[in-house]
Amino acid sequence: MISATNITLSYGKRVLFKDVNIKFTPGNCYGLIGANGAGKSTFLKILAGEIEPDKGTISVGARERIAVLRQDHFAFDEETVFNTVMMGHTRLYKIMAEREAIYAKPDFSEEDGVRSAELEAEFSEINGYEAESEAAVLLNGLGIPEELRHRRMKELEGGDKVRVLLAQALFGTPDVLLLDEPTNNLDLKSIAWLEDFLFRFPNTDLVVSHDRTFLNQVCTHTADIDFGRIQVYVGNYDFWYQASQLTLKQKQDENRKVTDKANDLKEFIQRFSSNASKAKQATSRKKLLDKLTIEDMPVSSRKYPYVVFKPERPCGDIILEIDSLSKKIDGVTVLDNLTLTVRKGDKIAFVGGNSLAKTILFQILAGELEPDSGSFRWGVTITRSYFPKENGSYFENDLNLVEWLGQFSPPTEGEH
Numbered sequence: 001m002i003s004a005t006n007i008t009l010s011y012g013k014r015v016l017f018k019d020v021n022i023k024f025t026p027g028n029c030y031g032l033i034g035a036n037g038a039g040k041s042t043f044l045k046i047l048a049g050e051i052e053p054d055k056g057t058i059s060v061g062a063r064e065r066i067a068v069l070r071q072d073h074f075a076f077d078e079e080t081v082f083n084t085v086m087m088g089h090t091r092l093y094k095i096m097a098e099r100e101a102i103y104a105k106p107d108f109s110e111e112d113g114v115r116s117a118e119l120e121a122e123f124s125e126i127n128g129y130e131a132e133s134e135a136a137v138l139l140n141g142l143g144i145p146e147e148l149r150h151r152r153m154k155e156l157e158g159g160d161k162v163r164v165l166l167a168q169a170l171f172g173t174p175d176v177l178l179l180d181e182p183t184n185n186l187d188l189k190s191i192a193w194l195e196d197f198l199f200r201f202p203n204t205d206l207v208v209s210h211d212r213t214f215l216n217q218v219c220t221h222t223a224d225i226d227f228g229r230i231q232v233y234v235g236n237y238d239f240w241y242q243a244s245q246l247t248l249k250q251k252q253d254e255n256r257k258v259t260d261k262a263n264d265l266k267e268f269i270q271r272f273s274s275n276a277s278k279a280k281q282a283t284s285r286k287k288l289l290d291k292l293t294i295e296d297m298p299v300s301s302r303k304y305p306y307v308v309f310k311p312e313r314p315c316g317d318i319i320l321e322i323d324s325l326s327k328k329i330d331g332v333t334v335l336d337n338l339t340l341t342v343r344k345g346d347k348i349a350f351v352g353g354n355s356l357a358k359t360i361l362f363q364i365l366a367g368e369l370e371p372d373s374g375s376f377r378w379g380v381t382i383t384r385s386y387f388p389k390e391n392g393s394y395f396e397n398d399l400n401l402v403e404w405l406g407q408f409s410p411p412t413e414g415e416h
Helices: 040-048 081-086 090-103 110-125 128-141 158-170 188-200 212-218 237-272 279-291 355-365 401-406
Strands: 002-011 014-024 029-034 055-060 066-068 176-180 204-208 221-226 229-234 318-329 332-343 373-378
Touching: 002 040, 014 229, 029 040, 029 212, 029 237, 040 066, 040 176, 040 204, 066 158, 081 090, 081 128, 081 158, 090 110, 090 128, 110 128, 128 158, 128 188, 158 176, 158 188, 188 212, 204 212, 212 237, 221 237, 229 237, 237 279, 318 355, 332 355
Parallel strands: 029 204, 029 221, 066 176, 176 204
Antiparallel strands: 002 014, 002 055, 221 229, 318 332, 318 373
């Protein structure tokens, strides 16, 4: 269990949290949601003790251990993958290191014997003998092959580093698990494995994610950060949305009724306040009007941008035709006789474990690579845009944000 009492945090004039009181209990998975900048990651850091609030305290159960998904992908570069996972349980890792140091001594003293017995007892108590097999299961479930497990972290690609750090957080069944965007860089198989893991996780779990499907699968509760406070709803993301919309509608309906009643009273008072026979009733209605309270509707931090693509010309029935496309990279076939027709209205997702094949296909379609054989043809009226996996080359300049975006904006009449 972990709880927050009277947590307040401000950055300058901006108040992120004010007198937040909340308790997270074992056996539940809490999805922490809110607009970008609402303070989701900041609140997790407060719970983890990485950020000090302006006011308030964080309380954790006696002898309970908190595990956090680390965001620094370079913190463990000199460690092996296996050791990095083990370091998720700090006490266990220290015991393992001390055991190895004692057993490596050429002269094993009586004092060493006593100390090793103490270490073995504690090692057994915290399931140290199952640690290596547990770490292997976690790495396997998250898609880290066995041949990578004894390499140093600095030898891994960025996506694999994230998976190892996630395994580190999950290792050793922590009492409180704090996960900030855990599905980043995971493929569908790994996400499904993580969903199953969290479904079976017996302790307290808090997850920040923008993936609605993931939140719906794993969350028993939803903690909504908005209006400078945190409101907990029982149920997953969809339940939260329905409940929050119903609450908002009820407040709006209540305010509307109060407003309508206030308008009726004002009209009566205005018409009959100078009428001697109605003066008493007008006075009575004025007292009623003074008692009416229209609740101020707080301003949400959520924004709902609308993105629309307006084609310059209507497209035809055929958007793209791919015919017998093949490509080898370093002698390895990544595309083999691919044929595909994309028609108007199609929405296509390319899935699968071979990320290189998908990237190469998109690079060919974008005109950045030539196929070894086969062809493709875009529709006559089609204009296209490409968002690559690696986009560092786009930013090799000293332009500010407006100037940078201006490179890609088509000039309108009278503009240069």
